[in-house]
Amino acid sequence: MGVSRQRARRVGLRAAVALCGVALTLLAGCSAETTGQLKRLGLPVAATEQAPAIGNLWIGTWIAAGSIGIAVWGLIGWAALRYKSDHNEMPRQNRYNLPMEIFYTVAPFVVIGVLFYYTILAQDVVQKNPDPDLTVDVVGQKWSWTFNYESADVPGVGTDVYESGTINVAPTLYLPVNKTVRFNLSSPDVNHSFWVPSFYEKMDVIPGRDNHFTVTPNREGVYAGKCAELCGTYHFAMRFEVHVVSEQEYAAHLKTLVDRGQTGTAKGAAIPNPVGEPGNTGNPDAPAVVQGGTR
Template sequence: MALSGVALTLLAGCSAETTGQLKRLGLPEAGTVQAPAIGDLWIGTWIAAGSIGIAVYALVIWAALRYRTNHNDMPRQNRYNLPMEIFYTVAPFVVIGVLFYYTVLAQNVVTKNPDPDLTVDVVGQKWAWTFNYKSADVPGVGTDVWETGTINQWSTLYLPVNKTVRFNLSSPDVNHSFWVPVFYQKMDVIPGRDNHFTVTPNREGVFNGKCAELCGTYHSSMLFEVHVVSEAEYEAHLKTLVARGQTGEAKGAAIPNPVGEPGNTSEGDPEPAAAAQQGGTR
């Protein structure tokens, strides 16, 4: 009771945001329809691990107190303890089986591929992100458009709220990993392999995204922002890209690879933005 009181007192001194994050065991507030399935698995796994840990420590403390003695005589030695050995063999399989079952349930939710409302081809390249909006059906757009970033300027990704989006992931150079923490999931971006996943953002706001795979010299620059906005704002943004002439498809140069100080290039290698434009409509 005293421990619970101390915990409640400490939580009372935290902001609502911090308190919410503590209740989610470090996870940010979910930003997609699919995210709660992963969040529940995360919290359930910690509860299971914590329960096992408490049980083990309780048994250790109980044994230490129950069998303590003031003499140095060696206790009776047993060659084996069959019930205990059976327990230690079966218990891990029970734990693994339960976690596997709930993992499959969560996996079935997040790996569903319903018909998307829109498709975004994501290109991870050294060292920026390029987003191709497959937007031929958007009124007033009528063509695919793209946007990208550089080492010194984050990429931005616009998504309409409550619309299902399919991300097609590709890379022209090295392994990357597409991660938006509020999605509660990430996926590798591997050269020569087309990965994909589907989510439905259900909360407007600006969220951080990053590369979760150590991909080289400027890995730390592979950041981007996700703007989840109303459908009207989303369509207005795509029209802005059309007005800038960023139409067609940008897959990135084969080897953008700027070296030296951030923003500088070597042997005429273009910045990722320029590389994407040169390698664009192809």
Template sequence: MVLGAVTSAALLLTGCSSGNVAALKRLGLPEAASAQAPVIGHLWIGTWIAAGTIGIFMWGLIGWVVLRYTSNNNEMPRQNRYNLPMEIFYTVAPFVVIGVLFYYTILAQNQVTYETKNPDVTIDVVGQKWSWSFNYKSAGDPAVGQDVFQVGTIQATPDLYLPVDKTVRFNLSSPDVNHSFWVPAFYEKRDIIPGRNNNIEITPNKIGVYRGKCAELCGTYHQSMLFNVHVVSAEDYTAYLKTLVAKGQIGEAKGASNADPQGTAKIYQGEEVGAR
């Protein structure tokens, strides 16, 4: 029976493409696109291995008991009031499992929350009802010379550009309700809570376009809080910031507590303008 199951699984995997096999190995995670992602990916896989091992062991015990003590008579077996060694084992074992998982979780947490003193890029991200504002702190970059911004609306999904292999610090804030900054390919997300400053550091290491979204049910148009993440070369990143300068999107866009729910107007530094 076991041999048949293993053979069937092997045949199933050989019929899959390499991409599907890789996806199965990640156990549902998307393909990683940041230097921090493998840390979380390894924790995810390790947790499933631990859970699967414990599950197989317990299923095996249940199956063994069912087969070993199957009887055709209806006599009640001898009853024991307690089994001290077994009760100690069932009490201690869960704490051992929890302790091991907690230890590796703390190790992963320390790595992904580590902050560098001088990140290569700093971007202030504002989650507002119901889109995103991205403020590139590029005034110190001689090639750009000014801080620039990009703002999205319900009708226009904003783009977030990041340079590959550069450490990016996102300073997160919200002028209205709770949001959550999430790029699935980075394997991390951070909550954005009004009145509190939060941040996250990511080093994107794979050029491409990825989807970002709000992972917090934030209100009526939560489904519109999407954004596109473009991981590009350093040259293309600088060129993009220059296009924002050329468009006059200079300074900061910190969102507005009274933003139009339909996204038809936003407020930039106190001046109301049409949606861009």
């Protein structure tokens, strides 16, 4: 019996050493970008002031879950090896350990309480709604996005402007860096979901309900956005880009929209299916419906 246990321990130790060696070899071949992504557990680089609160909660939750999982799996493996029987004796079925059972009962409540506490802290950061420096009214329609910039106070612009995408052409959302932005979300047709992964936030866009959230982009760059709600046949086409730029570039982009005649507030309109597709009713590059007419 003793020899068998020692052999099992040696096998387990060798397996653990081998796994560590493989892991170290794989990590040594990772680039700095890949290593950074591993540290973030797959999350993209945070692009807003609010994002780290969510990211830290995500990483902390996985660390806690992983630690508990390793402890449980380790105890299961240890018990299987330590108390392995070499003959056909029936073990006692009514063994108990009162302190251990109390621990197993209390520990989950402690873990849940800690996670709840840190969730509330992160939620407080995310749900703060300071006075925004600018407001963007986002309309999710089948099957693209319309971005209305409330820009009457922007020097050199003097009016609200908009940008609307189509099934074939994804729109671009411009935001100035280090400025607080309020997104007002609405839909004229079905449920959508506004999601920019690098913001670590998404929110549903629901007909008849005005949802909103506030972020402060603090990292210049280009970020992917998409609809995170299966909304119909061309859900895949509901992509967009977010350009976080300097204030000068932001103002210049709004002036470009004025020069294109994209002034006013676009309410959004369902975009017909592409020509040749079932249910086609017209041009896939259908315009948005704008206050005062159609552009």
